[in-house]
Amino acid sequence: MSFANRQTRSPRPHDPDRAADARALLPLSGGLGDLIAGAGGCSPFLLSLLQKETPWIAEALEDPEAALSDEFGRLRAIEASAPETLKAALRQGKRRVALLIALADLGGVWPLEEVTGALSRFADLACDLALRAVLRPLIARGKLPGMSEADIETGAGMIILAMGKMGAGELNYSSDIDLISLFDESRYDADTYNEARPIYIRATRAIAAMLSDITEDGYVFRTDLRLRPDPSVTPVCLSTEMAERYYESLGRTWERAAYIKARPAAGDIAAGETFIAALRPFVWRRHLDFAAIQDAHDMRQAIRDHKGHHGAITLPGHDMKLGRGGIREVEFFAQFHQIIAGGRDPGLRVRGTVEALGLLSDRQWAPLDVTERLASHYRALRDVEHRIQMVNDAQTHELPQSEDGIDRIAALSDMDGASFRKDLRQRLEEVHTTCETFFAQESCRMPPSPTPEDAPTISPELIERWRSYPALRSTRAQEIFARLRPRLLDALSRATKPDEALVAFDGFLAGLPAGVQLFSLFEANPQLIDLLGDIAGTAPDLAVYLSRNSSVFDAVIGGAFFAEWPGADKLSDRLSRLLAAEEDYEARLDTARRWQKEWHFRIGVHHLRGLIGPVEAAEQYSDLADAVLRGLWPVVQDNFALRHGPPPGRGAIVIGAGSLGARRLNARSDLDLIVMYDADGVDSSDGKRPLVSRVYYAKLTKALVTSLSAPTAEGRLYEVDMRLRPSGNQGPVATSWPAFRAYHETEAWTWEHLALTSARPVAGPQSLREDTEAFRRTVLAQPRDQLGLRRDVAEMRARIAAARGEARDWDMKLGRGRTQEIELLAQAGILAIGTGESDIHAGLDAAAQIGWITADQASDLDQAWAQFWAFSLTTKLLTSRPLDPAALGRGGWELLLRDTGSDSWSELRDHLEELRARAAKAVDAALAVDPEEARGGANVDEEDR
Numbered sequence: 001m002s003f004a005n006r007q008t009r010s011p012r013p014h015d016p017d018r019a020a021d022a023r024a025l026l027p028l029s030g031g032l033g034d035l036i037a038g039a040g041g042c043s044p045f046l047l048s049l050l051q052k053e054t055p056w057i058a059e060a061l062e063d064p065e066a067a068l069s070d071e072f073g074r075l076r077a078i079e080a081s082a083p084e085t086l087k088a089a090l091r092q093g094k095r096r097v098a099l100l101i102a103l104a105d106l107g108g109v110w111p112l113e114e115v116t117g118a119l120s121r122f123a124d125l126a127c128d129l130a131l132r133a134v135l136r137p138l139i140a141r142g143k144l145p146g147m148s149e150a151d152i153e154t155g156a157g158m159i160i161l162a163m164g165k166m167g168a169g170e171l172n173y174s175s176d177i178d179l180i181s182l183f184d185e186s187r188y189d190a191d192t193y194n195e196a197r198p199i200y201i202r203a204t205r206a207i208a209a210m211l212s213d214i215t216e217d218g219y220v221f222r223t224d225l226r227l228r229p230d231p232s233v234t235p236v237c238l239s240t241e242m243a244e245r246y247y248e249s250l251g252r253t254w255e256r257a258a259y260i261k262a263r264p265a266a267g268d269i270a271a272g273e274t275f276i277a278a279l280r281p282f283v284w285r286r287h288l289d290f291a292a293i294q295d296a297h298d299m300r301q302a303i304r305d306h307k308g309h310h311g312a313i314t315l316p317g318h319d320m321k322l323g324r325g326g327i328r329e330v331e332f333f334a335q336f337h338q339i340i341a342g343g344r345d346p347g348l349r350v351r352g353t354v355e356a357l358g359l360l361s362d363r364q365w366a367p368l369d370v371t372e373r374l375a376s377h378y379r380a381l382r383d384v385e386h387r388i389q390m391v392n393d394a395q396t397h398e399l400p401q402s403e404d405g406i407d408r409i410a411a412l413s414d415m416d417g418a419s420f421r422k423d424l425r426q427r428l429e430e431v432h433t434t435c436e437t438f439f440a441q442e443s444c445r446m447p448p449s450p451t452p453e454d455a456p457t458i459s460p461e462l463i464e465r466w467r468s469y470p471a472l473r474s475t476r477a478q479e480i481f482a483r484l485r486p487r488l489l490d491a492l493s494r495a496t497k498p499d500e501a502l503v504a505f506d507g508f509l510a511g512l513p514a515g516v517q518l519f520s521l522f523e524a525n526p527q528l529i530d531l532l533g534d535i536a537g538t539a540p541d542l543a544v545y546l547s548r549n550s551s552v553f554d555a556v557i558g559g560a561f562f563a564e565w566p567g568a569d570k571l572s573d574r575l576s577r578l579l580a581a582e583e584d585y586e587a588r589l590d591t592a593r594r595w596q597k598e599w600h601f602r603i604g605v606h607h608l609r610g611l612i613g614p615v616e617a618a619e620q621y622s623d624l625a626d627a628v629l630r631g632l633w634p635v636v637q638d639n640f641a642l643r644h645g646p647p648p649g650r651g652a653i654v655i656g657a658g659s660l661g662a663r664r665l666n667a668r669s670d671l672d673l674i675v676m677y678d679a680d681g682v683d684s685s686d687g688k689r690p691l692v693s694r695v696y697y698a699k700l701t702k703a704l705v706t707s708l709s710a711p712t713a714e715g716r717l718y719e720v721d722m723r724l725r726p727s728g729n730q731g732p733v734a735t736s737w738p739a740f741r742a743y744h745e746t747e748a749w750t751w752e753h754l755a756l757t758s759a760r761p762v763a764g765p766q767s768l769r770e771d772t773e774a775f776r777r778t779v780l781a782q783p784r785d786q787l788g789l790r791r792d793v794a795e796m797r798a799r800i801a802a803a804r805g806e807a808r809d810w811d812m813k814l815g816r817g818r819t820q821e822i823e824l825l826a827q828a829g830i831l832a833i834g835t836g837e838s839d840i841h842a843g844l845d846a847a848a849q850i851g852w853i854t855a856d857q858a859s860d861l862d863q864a865w866a867q868f869w870a871f872s873l874t875t876k877l878l879t880s881r882p883l884d885p886a887a888l889g890r891g892g893w894e895l896l897l898r899d900t901g902s903d904s905w906s907e908l909r910d911h912l913e914e915l916r917a918r919a920a921k922a923v924d925a926a927l928a929v930d931p932e933e934a935r936g937g938a939n940v941d942e943e944d945r
Contacts, residue, residue: 008107010034012411013041025050026058035107042412045393049099060100064109068118071096072125083133087210090126091217097122102173102390105383106412112379113354115386119171120162126220127160127179128266130210134203143199145192155267157184158200159240159275160207163227167261168351172382174389174396176222177211180262184271185239197239204237222395227258240275247282257335259283260342261351277583284343286551286594313428315406315421320385321397325428327385329435330378334360341365344554346581353378364560370434377427384424387412462506471515480519487526491533500890501533504540508532511547518550528553531605538608538891541879546601549715555598562611568623568630571599575631585639589707592632593714599624604667604877614870614899617877621665626762628708628717629654629671633763636707640700645687649680652697652734653764653772654704657724662758662838664869666876670719671708674726674759675701678737678768697734705733724755737768744779750792754827756780758838781834786850793828794927797821810875810883812868812912817920819872822865825852825926840865847926857922864915867900871912874899 008031013019022040023033040047050057060067071093078089101118104110110118135156139147147156163178165171181204188196208223225236229246247255259279264272313324321327334356342348347363350356357375360366385397387409400406403417410420472478492501512518522528531553536543546552555561566574575595579588603624607617633654637647658672659665679693691699701722708717726735726743735743744756756776761769804814813819826843833846841862848858875883878892885893885905893905902908 008032008035008109009414011038011042011106011414012416013038014408014411015041018042018044018047022047022050025054031107032061035103038411038414039103039106042408043102043391046099046102046390049095049102053096053099056096057099057103060096061103064100064104067100068097068122072122075125075129079129079133083136086129086133087213087215088217090129090210090220091215094122094126094220095218098173098393105173105386106390112382113169113352116165116170116172116382119173119175120166120169123166123171123177123221124162124265126211127162127177127207130207131155131158131160131203131266133210134206138199138203145188145195154270157187157196157271158203158237158267159183159264159269159272160266161262161272161276162265163258163262165261166265167263168353170353170382172389173386174393176224176395178224178227179208179265180228180243181207181225181237182240182243182272182275183237184268185241193239197237200237201235208236229255240271240278243275244278247279251282253339256283257339260335260338260349263351283339284346284349285339286343313425313432315399315425316403317401318399318428319397320381320388320399323428325430325432325435327378327381327397329431330357330374330381333357333374333435333438337365373430374434377431380423380427381431383413384409466506466509469510469512471509471512471518474516477515477519480523481515484519484522484529487529488533491530492536498537500540501537504536504543505532507540508536508543508547511544512550518553521553525556528556531556534608535605538895539604539878542604542608542877549597549601551594552598552601555602556605561602562606565612565616565620565623568626571623571627572630575627576634579631579635585635586712588632588635589710590712590714592628592635592707593712593717596624596628596717597715600667607874607877608895610898614873618664618666618873621667621669622660622663625660625665625669625671625718626656629656629763632707632717633704636704637700640703641687643687643689644691644696644699645685647677647700648682648685648693648696650678650737650768651765652677652700653761653768655759655772656762657755657759658721659758660762661760666873668876668880670721672721672724673705674722674724675704675734676737676740676768676772677734694732694734694736697736698732701734724752724759726752737771740772741775744775750789750831751796753779753831754793754824757827757830757843760838780831783834784831786832789828789832790852790927793824797824797923797927808882810885812872812875815916817864817916817918817923819865819868821923822861822868822919825861825923826865828852852926853922857918857925860915860918861922864919867912867915870899871896 010031019037019041023037025040026036027033028036036050040050056067075086075089075093079086097118101110101115104118105115132152132155135144135152135158136149138144139149139152139156144151144156151157159182161167161180161182163180165175166177166179171177181200183196183200185193204225208225211220212223213219225231228234228236228238229243230250234242259276260283262276264276319326331353334353337360338348338350338356345363345365348356348359348365350359354375357366357371357378361368361371384399388394388396388399390412391408399409406421407417410417413420415423466472467478472481488505492498492505522532532543532546535546575592578591578595582588582591600621603612603617603620606612606620607614612620637651641647653676655661655674655676656672657674659669660671660673675697677693677697679697682693684690684692685696705720705722709720710716722733723729725731725733726740726748744753748756757780759776761772800814800820801816808815811818815821822844823840825847826840829843829845829847829850829852830837832850832852835842835846837843844853844858844861844865847853848855853861874896878888878895888896897903897905897908900908900911902911
């Protein structure tokens with residue numbers, strides 16, 4: 001579509017004589033004529049371009065997109081057919097592209113993104129053509145060992161990375177281009193590497209000269225190669241391996257920020273993408289990186305000091321890029337939010353500034369009104385920057401010093417001088433205020449506050465010990481911690497027993513491997529200090545856990561930490577997406593561990609703060625385990641299949657048993673698992689190293705157990721117990737579907753059918769899960785000899801009591817009248833009436849229905865089990881050791897009292913003992929079997945068989 005068919009705006013001619021000259025060159029009527037006149041009347045540079053490219057621009061205005069495409073094609077044809085003329089052709093191409101883009105920009109035909117995008121696409125093309133033109137004769141003369149004409153298509157292993165605005169597709173009108181030149185050393189052996197290296201260095205210099213040399217035709221782009229690693233001592237082209245080693249060992253924060261926008265623009269694009277992917281851990285730290293805020297502030301301060309940008313904003317001579325409230329302020333705001341959160345939130349890893357601002361608000365890392373305001377100002381400031389550079393094609397970002405010069409920029413913006421000045425000043429001041437709030441040193445650091453009067457006393461010995469901890473060895477960590485200490489002490493002083501909380505905090509501090517990152521996180525998010533105070537004052541064990549897994553604090557900042565629980569299905573979907581984004585198996589295992597820890601921590605915090613009770617906590621711990629199994633099981637299978645082929649037959653499912661099956665996990669539960677497979681008549685797998693089906697699934701099961709329980713750099717997920725599988729430890733680790741059915745139909749002991757009441761398929765093929773659940777219900781529904789069932793359960797109870805010995809006072813699981821016995825009775829009730837339910841309440845009602853206990857006893861047992869179980873679940877959150885009330889601390893007592901509905905510790909102790917005594921009496925009565933009656937029942941049962 002032509003300009004004439006669009007609604008265009010026209011800059012106000014600043015020089016009537018030049019405007020007349022421009023209109024005379026292209027005697028167009030209407031808005032298009034006014035646009036040409038206005039552009040020429042404001043800019044000597046644009047007038048000169050109009051004079052040189054009059055015939056071309058007249059035709060190009062009919063369809064600017066097609067004109068650009070044709071010009072790009074013309075230049076490619078010249079490089080391929082007459083590379084010796086490319087240098088002049090590129091300069092002519094730059095004139096044409098610059099003129100067309102300027103008119104599209106000034107006329108409002110193209111928005112900012114299309115203007116900067118077109119300039120960046122031309123820069124990509126120019127780099128690619130220059131690289132080809134330089135390499136072609138070198139390869140022809142055999143200067144690059146092993147390279148042929150065909151290798152020119154991939155740059156013969158050479159990579160041109162576009163950095164800065166070119167990398168982001170945001171080049172300004174007269175911008176230089178920031179490039180890093182690399183080569184892929186893997187194409188060479190040791191001997192040819194030394195031969196090729198100086199050739200790549202020479203080629204890089206030739207490419208830069210082709211683009212930046214000023215000839216009678218002008219120049220293409222000023223080229224800057226100084227963003228490479230340590231430019232004062234390194235050559236202009238490095239191997240990718242050398243560059244990687246530099247960034248891994250010496251890379252600085254500003255270089256991390258620079259690589260947000262980096263992309264391969266010319267040469268071996270695939271090798272360039274591989275290089276950038278290798279730098280991902282350097283650029284995108286795994287955890288929230290609030291320490292980068294101070295680095296950003298220091299960078300901004302250094303720029304201001306170097307450029308002298310202090311004091312109030314005055315427009316004459318103001319630097320639109322680096323000055324106060326300028327473009328760089330907005331770019332820093334976007335980039336350093338990305339640096340802080342992009343490691344945790346991959347969705348923030350974008351190159352464009354405006355796109356990044358939008359994502360920061362979409363993903364709740366910055367307020368919407370702030371990002372929208374900054375995006376609007378950024379576009380306006382970039383427009384002004386372009387108009388400054390259009391006047392004389394000068395690489396400047398400064399407004400003119402004279403009022404007349406500023407009026408010229410206003411005219412190019414189609415505004416009167418007064419309105420332009422007012423609007424621009426307001427934008428600069430708003431950008432400065434907004435960004436200063438985020439970056440300024442005084443806002444990054446916590447304001448000093450007095451130590452609370454009731455704060456715990458810190459002894460000189462303790463302070464001296466703190467200085468020896470790894471977290472406080474660096475000067476920077478000590479400085480931040482000194483600012484944090486009053487707030488930390490204030491949080492600890494609010495604990496019921498501040499001195500106990502201080503001891504717990506000391507344990508937390510001692511376990512930290514490093515301090516700067518975490519202390520910076522606390523400083524930027526003081527609410528985390530309050531949370532740590534709560535934890536230290538209530539659950540010292542959890543504080544110690546946090547010192548080893550402090551990254552879980554990241555989850556609190558993520559925005560959804562206190563949102564509604566998503567449920568197992570959504571959790572498994574989220575984990576699956578995260579795992580799919582990782583490139584190798586070990587990375588997926590580490591990702592699963594980090595993710596599980598964060599959600600596990602969330603459940604504990606919600607329970608600790610009373611947002612959920614023990615019942616909801618158990619359900620959420622169980623949902624989390626389900627999600628991990630559903631997300632990790634396909635990953636384990638896919639990795640196993642790389643060597644041994646896909647699972648033969650219908651595949652395998654993971655069955656949750658015990659507390660997992662019953663959905664009653666606590667903070668420290670292991671997972672009772674059964675793996676069951678159906679080879680469906682297939683004898684072996686089909687892969688590089690095929691395995692017999694039985695062996696395949698046994699090894700696959702072991703791989704699953706390893707994926708869950710093996711410690712990696714991120715710890716372990718769960719301990720796994722597989723003793724509830726058919727035949728226990730004597731049976732195969734993976735059970736076939738026919739064997740599973742046969743065993744439970746003919747061989748299973750009573751205790752195994754009791755365990756089956758709480759078993760449920762968790763992960764694996766849906767059809768096999770459905771078949772298994774249907775079979776489970778069929779087995780549980782089969783008629784049973786109630787007397788024999790009671791006898792078996794009584795024997796089990798006696799054996800457990802003999803094996804365990806005397807019960808501990810505060811152990812609510814093992815012993816007469818406690819949860820294990822009540823659960824046995826409830827499971828027996830379920831078997832007795834043939835229902836497939838796993839609910840304790842339903843099982844106790846069933847026992848009452850068949851006369852083993854009275855309705856009142858069922859109610860007593862139900863109440864006792866609920867209280868004991870809630871007490872046990874909360875205790876597991878507080879400590880990994882047997883409960884010692886004297887060592888628990890007041891905060892832990894209060895949590896236990898809250899979760900059990902008691903007013904005092906003595907009341908709780910007496911209430912639990914009363915419940916236990918009634919429960920023991922009820923279980924005694926239910927399982928009391930007359931010996932003669934039991935023998936008779938056994939004979940009848942044998943005859944029936």
